[in-house]
Amino acid sequence: MLQIDSEACIGCGVCESTCTFGAIKVEGGVAVVGDSCTLCGSCVDVCEVGALSIKREEKATQGNLGDWSGVWVYAECRHGRIAPVALELLGAGRKLAEKRGVALSAVLLGSKLNGMAEELVAYGADKVFVVDDPALASFTDDAYGNALSALAKKHKPEIILAGATAIGRSFIPRVATTLATGLTADCTNLEIRDEDGVLLQTRPAFGGNIMATIVCPHTRPQISTVRPLVMKPLARDAGRKGEIIAANLDSNSLTPRVTVLDSVVEDLDRVNLSEADIVVAGGRGLENEKGFAMIRELADVLGGAVAASRAAVDSGWIPYPHQVGQTGKTVAPKIYIACGISGAIQHLVGMQSADTIIAINRDADAPIFDVATYGIVGDVFEIVPKLIEKFKERKSA
Structure with a gap:
């Protein structure tokens, strides 16, 4: 916390003018700190009389961090199948495990899990811890949380990855x-720091305006969640060998306090962006709903799906299920065509894994061109109709 020595303070106001967060005010000839202080220390550096200081609490450390070893992936299952994000995380976990020189393990929780452990081995797991229990047939926070926590306490992995689902x-x-x-939630990149082996966890911060790299240096395991379609799975290797471990846990810890009475699957007209090979997306540059009618025609010609930036959704031009970005869906199509999208980082985190990105924007300095495979500078209302015409000609030829 920021401490102010009222006897030493001369009320000069230098600290107040230095603070970019407006956290310090001079009242009654003495500096007073407010709740918006971030402990950046800039005021301490400029105080000529030494009236300001920062008292930092010592971080608690879990004893010998070297006791923790290995990379784990929580292998989420849905409706009797392994969720694709689990396979994606095995791909990311494989790189981390090799960099650390440790084993990559998957954790499988549920009921009637026949054959799933072998599939996780085929996608890169060296070991699979399986807790197959009728009490885990339906997901509940407490039962699944207790199971994963108990396994982690016993086996001490240094890293745990899970899907941000x-x-x-x-x-x-x-x-x-x-x-x-x-x-660290919603990570977009994971790396191992060379000097000490700490996991570098990168994610959007401050409303997506910057990318922050976060570390967990004093405690283990280092836990990260990653959104689906951000990482790439390894190729399936049916001949891969691995160890499958049936984990026996205290049955009392698996008994949930919540009883699932029924599960009802919503029958809605879902926008299935995540499985589309081609996505045509529109942003503020489309100006109105008519602009989206134009790119919907382009998507239809290409056999693709229609997506949008948050700006377009907030403007009411297209429903939220089409939104791609930090507060929407993450997609990784073969082709992503961005029409009238400037390329704010909040949008980029949702589509940057596309194989090919084609950007159309009249602003040559738009950030979207920094990530685009191909860029077209021009009026989207002139370019897209020409693309539609050409693709229709090719289809009819």
Whole structure:
């Protein structure tokens, strides 16, 4: 916390003018700190009389961090199948494990999991911990959280990865709290720091305006969630060998306090962007709903799906299920055509894994061109109709 020595303070106001957050005010001839202080230390550096200081609490350390070893992936299952994000995380986890020189393990929780462990081995796992119990037939926070926490306490992995899905976001924070460690959510990149082997966890911060790299240096395991379609799975190797471990846990810990009475699957007209090979997306540059009618025609000609930036959704031109970005869906199509999208980082995190990105924008300095494979500078209302015409000609030829 920022401490102010009222006897030493001369009320000069230098600290007040230096603070970019407006956290310090001079009142009654003495500096007073407010709630918006970020402990950046700029005021301490400029105080000529030494009236300001920062008292930092010592970070708690979990004893010998070297006791923790290995990379784990929570292998989420849905409707009797392994979720694609689990395979994507095995691909990312493989790189981390090789950099650390440790084993890559998957954790499989549920009921009637026949054949799933072998599939996880085929996608890169060296070991698979399986908790197959009728109590885990339906997902509940407490039962799944207790199971993963108990396994982590016993085997001490240094890293745990999980999907930033509805399930992962629901119970992984419980696991982090139980293990008294840190959690970085919605990561877009994971790397190992060379000098000390710490996991570098990168994610959008401050509303997506910057990319922050977060570390967990004092506690283990280091836990990260990653959104689907951000990472790439390894190629399936049916001949791969691995160890499958049936984990026996206390049945009382698996008994949920919540009883699932029924599960009802919503029957809605879903926008299936995640499986589309071609996505045509529109942004503020489309100006109105008519602009989206134009790119919908382009998507139809190409056999693709229609997406949008948050700006377009907020303007009411297209419903939210089409939104791609930090607060929308993540997509990784073969081709992503961005029409009238400037390329704010909040949008980029949702589509940067596309194989080919084609950007159309009248602003040659738009950030979208920094990530585009091909860029077209010009009026989207002139270019897109010509593309539609040419593609129709090719289809009819």
